[in-house]
Amino acid sequence: MASKLVTYAELKAHSTKDSLYILLHEKVYDVTKFIDERLIRRKHPGGDEVIIAEAGRDATEAFEDVGHSDEARVILKDLYVGDFEKTDELKTKGPSTSASQSAVNSAVEQGSNMMYFVPLAMLGAYFAWRYYSSGSL
Numbered sequence: 001m002a003s004k005l006v007t008y009a010e011l012k013a014h015s016t017k018d019s020l021y022i023l024l025h026e027k028v029y030d031v032t033k034f035i036d037e038r039l040i041r042r043k044h045p046g047g048d049e050v051i052i053a054e055a056g057r058d059a060t061e062a063f064e065d066v067g068h069s070d071e072a073r074v075i076l077k078d079l080y081v082g083d084f085e086k087t088d089e090l091k092t093k094g095p096s097t098s099a100s101q102s103a104v105n106s107a108v109e110q111g112s113n114m115m116y117f118v119p120l121a122m123l124g125a126y127f128a129w130r131y132y133s134s135g136s137l
């Protein structure tokens with residue numbers, strides 16, 4: 001049986017507590033019931049906020065960083081919705097954030113250049129003033 005393809009638009013459409021999809025390893029999971037407080041038996045031990053924070057984006061890194069057990073991966077099987085339809089939309093997020101990051105970096109760099117330049121310019125101005133004022137005596 002061919003598995004359902006979930007688009008990026010669909011993933012985005014399910015990004016609230018009432019209906020929440022999570023993208024892990026190019027597969028989409030419906031975690032709505034998993035984070036529902038009324039279903040205590042299967043509730044996520046890491047809390048619902050961490051999962052909600054991963055809505056509408058690739059949660060693979062966050063999921064793997066925690067070092068989830070095999071038990072966690074078994075739970076995933078029950079929540080499986082379909083494979084994620086590969087899209088550039090998720091990837092385009094990367095370069096744009098790194099572009100803004102490099103903008104921040106260069107702003108910081110410029111700021112620290114100014115930190116050296118301003119005192120040096122003042123020192124230079126002071127000696128220039130000393131030179132000219134002693135010359136006029």
Ligand code: HEM
Nearest residue numbers: 031045046050051054059062063066068069071072075076
């Ligand atoms: C559908 C996806 C997920 C499932 C099925 C799942 C399942 C689990 C399970 C069963 C545990 C208990 C420990 C273990 O067996 O590894 C756990 C713990 C934890 N999970 Fe998840 N998890 C999911 C997604 C996430 C995401 C996206 C995050 C984001 C960072 C996250 C963060 C955590 C944290 C921080 C703990 C540790 C809680 C503690 O020990 O106090 N989980 N998860």
